[in-house]
Amino acid sequence: MSTESHTGTRRVEIYDTTLRDGSQREGLSLTAEDKLRIAEQLDVLGVDYIEGGWPGASPKEDEFFQRAARELHLNKAKLVAFGSTRRANIAPEDDAVLADMLAANVDTICLVAKSWDYHVTEALKTTLDEAVAMVSDSVAYLREQGKTVFIDAEHFFDGYLRGPEFGLRVLKAAHDAGAARLVLCDTNGGMLPNQVFDIVSEVHERFPEFALAGHFHDDTGCAVANSIAAVRAGAVQIQGCMNGYGERTGNANLTTLIPNLSLKLGVPSIEPEKLAKLTPIANHVAELVNVALNPQAPYVGRSAFAHKAGIHTSAISRARDAYEHVDPELVGNGTKFVASEMAGKATIRLRADQAGIDLTDTQVAEATQRLKSLEHQGYHFEVADASFDLLLRSIAGWEQPFFAVESYRVFTEHRTSDVVVSEATIKVTANGERLIATAEGNGPVNALDGALRRAIGEIYPELTKVHLTDYKVRVLNSGAATAAVTRVLLDSSDERGTWTTMGVSENIIDASWQALCDSIVTGLLRSRGG
Ligand SMILES: [Zn+2]
Structure with missing residues (x-):
């Protein structure tokens, strides 16, 4: 043989x-x-x-x-x-x-x-x-x-x-x-x-x-x-x-x-x-x-090139090949303490340029810091491109001009053995008008979406072209002593394509609401060529 x-x-x-x-x-x-x-x-x-x-x-x-x-x-x-x-x-x-x-x-x-x-x-x-x-x-x-x-x-x-x-x-x-x-x-x-x-x-x-x-x-x-x-x-x-x-x-x-x-x-x-x-x-x-990537996955895991304290970090940064079997950047990963911040800045600059958002160097640095702390809270922008763009816009000083939320309320009612209905009421200001609308839905997110559209739909008829296509929920750090947080990803589409938004909160309705508002704002921006 x-x-x-x-x-x-x-x-x-x-x-x-x-x-x-x-x-x-x-x-x-x-x-x-x-x-x-x-x-x-x-x-x-x-x-x-x-x-x-x-x-x-x-x-x-x-x-x-x-x-x-x-x-x-x-x-x-x-x-x-x-x-x-x-x-x-x-x-x-x-x-x-x-x-x-x-x-x-x-x-x-x-x-x-x-x-x-x-x-x-x-x-x-x-x-x-x-x-x-x-x-x-x-x-x-x-x-x-x-x-x-x-x-x-x-x-x-x-x-x-x-x-x-x-x-x-x-x-x-x-x-x-x-x-x-x-x-x-x-x-x-x-x-x-x-x-x-x-x-x-x-x-x-x-x-x-x-x-x-x-x-x-x-x-x-x-x-x-x-x-x-x-x-x-x-x-x-x-x-x-x-x-x-x-x-x-x-x-x-x-x-x-x-x-x-x-x-x-x-x-x-x-x-x-x-x-x-x-x-x-x-x-x-x-x-x-919707399955968390194994942090210990070879090459691509978050921990694949993470060095624990104990080895002096400057020694590693002087001679990385002595401590790493390959250069992490070859596979698009990063040595955790050395490269993440620089890689982060370059990525943010690239993304802002792509989305046509002007950021100063100070704002790019601020975005890097915000990103780090948000990721720590459970936000993960890899997929939620639309929410990331909105974050960059807000750092650039932009505020969404379409509507201001005063309050929302949603409840779910068990009516008969097989009928469960959610009902949402929303109070918003748009175009200088205070608007109140109520809608029913087959679940709380569906009801909130219906109520928001009913409230502002006359002012923004283009919203009829924005559809929610998928909704994913993941509970993060459920094993930890701290309260679990919920991350919601919402996929939306219009005639030109699809986008994903995200919300993170200890409350699943609040996380869903954040993702929903980002979706609607993005839909309105897209209809204006943004
Ligand atoms: Zn097989």
Whole structure:
């Protein structure tokens, strides 16, 4: 058995499956809108493929592919539809799953195929010959329709260890029918790197013409190590998820794997200049899926380059490479005590310029301080771009001229066993008029939104074009001795696009109200070209 590495200077493709396999993580639920926005981030990072989901599996999946065709403008990444091979004893052209994949209207399709004979006889309840035919027929049919086809060989490693013949037969059939990538999957996640290296090496040496890929789950804590082993043994593509999301213990974490490939192995994957976007994008995606980023995540975590007191900080700043395994800025992170303030100023200046807000140097410094103290309170502006712009405007001396709030009140009433209604009353001044309005809603935020719009809607009819599209709540520091604070993120849209606002408070209604006011003010600014 060879221990020689096959990497050389060959580039490895990054195939992201956050939107499909990653969303299997317990407690994670993505709307079509969330998926579109995550896909945009993945494209900015420069991954090669984005697996969008399983067309036909649910209306949400179909909505995603329909909207992606209209709204998603990817620069580099190719969108992939996932599904299974044709069912047993049916022609591919009569198979509903294959038809759904074609209807998704993307160029690349990834088909999952059984590659462990035990699963064919026990789960599929068909013959091995038919299982192989299901693969080759499905690949050939999709190739005839002009699609690029990848095959996910499910349970490949487990099956191979019990007898390699059937798995190799499936790979050969897929390859001969025109599959472009043969993805060896550790579906149960039980492999160790030495096993992966040996098995991928054997397959690669026996069939050097196969373009092999790897798909690993983290049940042994080795998904990233297994991915590296597969690359060293000849794989040309790795499938994984942002922040290691995925079922059970998760999939191979791309935010760890990508810098390991680039900075440790010298294997190119994403373009080198994109590496510095890794930390901001990891945070952005974490906000979009509403799961706090693990502070100890390698490379991108808040603590990844944080140095505890005890080592004299000036010694570290003189010789950072003595204390840090890579320069944090290579992955867009920062050494906590050295770089954060400077990086903060540059970022703030950039953002203000983009938004057309004039800030003096003193105001930029003030914004840096405000940002620090707000982040300490639980504000996190990575996603809430609109609230951040409003903060910069207020530091520049701007006050929103649209309305002044005198008071608001909201209550929720349980009327019958299945009717719960919220009612809000708002008193505001706008255009020199004192306005009072009441509205009902299916929840307190909905009622407040209705009342505010009723109060000022006649003065600002353009608000009919501003819609609230999503509402996310997270309770912060719930384990701490101090009272928990609630952070609300509110997504809004108008004809030209979407924006996100934020509120933080010990009171969920107050947090929601802050996010709502920021949303309405931003909508009014946008309608005036701001
Ligand atoms: Zn998987």
